[in-house]
Structures are given as C-alpha cells and as structure tokens.
Amino acid sequence: MPISTSDRGGRTLPPFKERLQARAREAGFDVMAVTLPDAAPQAASYLHEWLAQGRHGDMGWMEETEARRAEALTLWPDVKSVIMLAMNYGPDDDPMARLARKSEGVISVYARHRDYHDLVKSRLKQVARWIVEQTQAEVKVFVDTAPVMEKPLAAAAGLGWQGKHTNLVSREYGSWLFLGSIFTTLTIDADAPESDHCGACHACLDICPTGAFPAPYRLDARRCISYLTIENKGHIPREFRKPIGNRIYGCDDCLAVCPWNKFAQGASEMALRPRDDLIAPTLASLAQFDDAAFRAHFSGSPVKRIGRDRFTRNVLIAIGNSGDANLLPIARHLLADPAPVVRAMAVWALGELAPGEARTRAPDALTHEEDEDVKAEWQFFLSPPP
Incomplete structure (x- = not known):
C-alpha cells in the first residue's frame, strides 16, 4: 500500500518522514532519524573481536546472539529501514557530586526512576502503530534487551557518534540518551551519519575508577563498575572494591564528565522523573x-x-x-x-x-x-x- 500524500479531505499532507518525526515527538521522543539495516558494517567485526577477547565477561547471551546482533538483516531479513529514536534523560544536577557523600549510596542516573525499558517500548509501540495505520507496512520494535546494535545504528542514523567511552554522544543531548528502534519493511530516506566530535579529549577514559578502557573506543566490561555491580552475579574481585566507592548500582562517571553535556538540553517534561528515595538513599536504609x-x-x-x-x-x-x-x-x-x-x-x-x-x-x-x-x-x- 503506497504512503498517503493527502488526507480524507483531499488536502496535501507534509512528507511522510516529516509526519513521522512529528509523531515521534508526540510520543515523547526528543529526536528521530533513519538508517539502513546494513549501515554499520564495522560493528560486526568489533563485536566479534570484543567477544573473542572475553571482554564481555559473564554476559554469555552476547555470544549466543552474536550472529543476530552483528547484522540487522540476520535478525529480520525483510527489514528495509531502521528508525532510531532517542529520549533525553539528562539529570538536573551533577551525579558526580554524590560520590563524596560516603554514607549514601549512588544509583546510576538511568535507574533512579521506573524501568526505562517499559516506557521506551510503550512509546515505540505508539509510533509503530501509527506507521502501520499510515502505510500497512510491517514493523518490529526493539529496546536494548534485544540483540540489536543500537549505538552503531544510532550513529549511522546521525543521532550522534560513539564516543571514546563507547556510548552515544549527541551535540544536543550529550551522553544522556535512551535509545530504541523500529525496524520496518517500509523504505524511508536514510539520514546522514554524524561524524566523531571527540577530538583530542579523553576525559571519559581518565575518569574511569577501574581502568575499564584499554584504549579509546574499547571497553573491557570485566573492569567496568556497571558490569561489576549489575551483571556480575558472583563476588566482586578485591582489586575493584575500593575504586567502586559508594556506587551501589552502575556508574555514571564516563558519561557525566563528557564536555558535550554542557550543551545538552534538559530532560523534557515527558521524560522519566527520578524517585526522590533513589536520589540520595542512605546505606543504612x-x-x-x-x-x-x-x-x-x-x-x-x-x-x-x-x-x-x-x-x-x-x-x-x-x-x-x-x-x-x-x-x-x-x-x-x-x-x-x-x-x-x-x-x-x-x-x-x-x-x-x-x-x-x-x-x-x-x-x-x-x-x-x-x-x-x-x-x-x-x-x-x-x-x-x-
């Protein structure tokens, strides 16, 4: 079914992609862009090297889903376009300041509110339903629990670039973006990728308490505090305990120190709001x-x-x-x-x-x-x- 170019009254509609962007904003996304399913070919080789070096630690599902994760067309051969959407969750204050209050526990910014997977997926479904209503095309929605290389695809779509800390960085939103994707059989004009604007800066590498970056753009999850406090099911090695400090769930240091955050816009009214009891909880409680x-x-x-x-x-x-x-x-x-x-x-x-x-x-x-x-x-x- 062709995309409608006029409404029921015969009036000419804006281009479909423009309407799609407007619908994404209505659903609560701050930015949207489109890329091709094979637009990040280098991601597959990086993933394979990362897994071969064992830098994924105990995250065995990364190995199990390597083929599907490495290539979007393997995940769904019929996909023609990948719509990448992002929601700003930038904090209102400096998350690093709480590290000095040693009798309080520091919870990563993204986890101070209800699970973002639920919110992002529900909003993705709103946009996806609209696409189906408008075009009858097939769609699939994914948040980061699915085997999708979201950060490389987001960079290919132009939402930002993967910084030296391997996370997505945006000129408008810094390092604070939730990502989601809609795969569709619809052909939509792709956007241009964003170039890397990290330059000579290596603040995110220097700030890491456990030395989790063996090189720029390379992460060893086994040394990452987010991995150690969340994914690691066993005992945390002695060498990492002092550097963990009072971080009890995740770590924001490499995100919070990014200079691009100073240009970031504040989180929208539709963004997740933190729970008061998770901003500065006492360790005793x-x-x-x-x-x-x-x-x-x-x-x-x-x-x-x-x-x-x-x-x-x-x-x-x-x-x-x-x-x-x-x-x-x-x-x-x-x-x-x-x-x-x-x-x-x-x-x-x-x-x-x-x-x-x-x-x-x-x-x-x-x-x-x-x-x-x-x-x-x-x-x-x-x-x-x-």
Missing part, C-alpha cells in the same frame, strides 16, 4: 532489606532485576568504603546472612571499618564457615598477601 522488602521497594525499578543478594553485596562494599563506624553493626549483622555473596562482603566491610576486630574474629569464623569464597575473605586477615 539500603542494607536492611530481606528479599520481600527489596522486591517491594524496587518494584518497577531496573534495580530489582539484580536481586536482593547482589544488591546487598554492593551496599556492603559501599559500607566498607564509607569510613563510617556507625555502619559497623550492619556489617556485623550480615556476617550471618544466608547468602555467601553477602557474607563475603560483610567480612570485607568489617575488615575495612574495624580490621582489628576482623583479625580477632577470623579464627573462630573459619571453623564454622562452609563456603570457600567466604573462607578466603576471613583467611585474608590471617595471612594477607604481600
């Missing part, structure tokens, strides 16, 4: 959850998906880094937690806040502890490495 309370408190939040045990693990690392002796009773209490991943970090937190007490407790604790990883944490105080 966050360490008290059992599983049911955790699920209730983070209902509708992306934080909920890591579960109570991993979350409490993260909070205990922040407690250990806090220097706040008032938090010692929490660490002591969680030494008996049912979850080994929690007990292990309770040992570490105790050792950071009261090393003498940890050494005194270690011999007896070792006779009762059955988990080998938790034992290793206690053993550290009896025979620390040179």
Whole structure:
C-alpha cells in the first residue's frame, strides 16, 4: 500500500518522514532519524573481536546472539529501514557530586526512576502503530534487551557518534540518551551519519575508577563498575572494591564528565522523573532489606532485576568504603546472612571499618564457615598477601 500524500479531505499532507518525526515527538521522543539495516558494517567485526577477547565477561547471551546482533538483516531479513529514536534523560544536577557523600549510596542516573525499558517500548509501540495505520507496512520494535546494535545504528542514523567511552554522544543531548528502534519493511530516506566530535579529549577514559578502557573506543566490561555491580552475579574481585566507592548500582562517571553535556538540553517534561528515595538513599536504609522488602521497594525499578543478594553485596562494599563506624553493626549483622555473596562482603566491610576486630574474629569464623569464597575473605586477615 503506497504512503498517503493527502488526507480524507483531499488536502496535501507534509512528507511522510516529516509526519513521522512529528509523531515521534508526540510520543515523547526528543529526536528521530533513519538508517539502513546494513549501515554499520564495522560493528560486526568489533563485536566479534570484543567477544573473542572475553571482554564481555559473564554476559554469555552476547555470544549466543552474536550472529543476530552483528547484522540487522540476520535478525529480520525483510527489514528495509531502521528508525532510531532517542529520549533525553539528562539529570538536573551533577551525579558526580554524590560520590563524596560516603554514607549514601549512588544509583546510576538511568535507574533512579521506573524501568526505562517499559516506557521506551510503550512509546515505540505508539509510533509503530501509527506507521502501520499510515502505510500497512510491517514493523518490529526493539529496546536494548534485544540483540540489536543500537549505538552503531544510532550513529549511522546521525543521532550522534560513539564516543571514546563507547556510548552515544549527541551535540544536543550529550551522553544522556535512551535509545530504541523500529525496524520496518517500509523504505524511508536514510539520514546522514554524524561524524566523531571527540577530538583530542579523553576525559571519559581518565575518569574511569577501574581502568575499564584499554584504549579509546574499547571497553573491557570485566573492569567496568556497571558490569561489576549489575551483571556480575558472583563476588566482586578485591582489586575493584575500593575504586567502586559508594556506587551501589552502575556508574555514571564516563558519561557525566563528557564536555558535550554542557550543551545538552534538559530532560523534557515527558521524560522519566527520578524517585526522590533513589536520589540520595542512605546505606543504612539500603542494607536492611530481606528479599520481600527489596522486591517491594524496587518494584518497577531496573534495580530489582539484580536481586536482593547482589544488591546487598554492593551496599556492603559501599559500607566498607564509607569510613563510617556507625555502619559497623550492619556489617556485623550480615556476617550471618544466608547468602555467601553477602557474607563475603560483610567480612570485607568489617575488615575495612574495624580490621582489628576482623583479625580477632577470623579464627573462630573459619571453623564454622562452609563456603570457600567466604573462607578466603576471613583467611585474608590471617595471612594477607604481600
């Protein structure tokens, strides 16, 4: 079915792409552009190299979906155009400022409100339904849980460019954009890609607390605090615990330091608004959850998906880094937690806040502890490495 060029009254309509952009804005997207499904051929080789080097860590689904992720036409052979849409979620304040308040937990900006996947997908569906009504074309919508190379496609569409921190950077919105895509069988004129405007700047590389960028435009997820506090299901290696500071879910440092943020427009009224209780929560309040309370408190939040045990693990690392002796009773209490991943970090937190007490407790604790990883944490105080 051809695209209609006039309304029912016979009046000439604006060009379809112009109407599509207007509909996207009505749905709450700040910017929209179009690219071809094969417009980012270099992405496939980068993905393959990244996986071969093991820099995806334990994210096994990245390997499992490599073929579909690397090439949009493999994911859906009938796609003719990829519509990339973005929503600005820039914060109203400097997220780096909270890192100095050691008795508070820092949650990544994107996770301080309800899960953006739900909002972005619902808005994508609004636009997709409009496309079907106007053209009868087939459509599929994707947010970043699907095997789609959204950042390379967004750069190819001209929404921005992939910065040295590997995230999308926009001249209008800095590093703060949620991305979504609509694949369609409709042929739409593609937009020109955006060129790289990072220049000689390497602020995002220098700020990373754990050295997660082995080179510009290259990320080793295994060293990334976002990966360590969210994707990593096990114990966080000792070398990363101090650099994590009080970041309990994700890390915004490389995004927040980007100079292009100073040109960014504020988040629109239709953007997600942060929950007040997730902007500066105290570590004491966050360490008290059992599983049911955790699920209730983070209902509708992306934080909920890591579960109570991993979350409490993260909070205990922040407690250990806090220097706040008032938090010692929490660490002591969680030494008996049912979850080994929690007990292990309770040992570490105790050792950071009261090393003498940890050494005194270690011999007896070792006779009762059955988990080998938790034992290793206690053993550290009896025979620390040179």
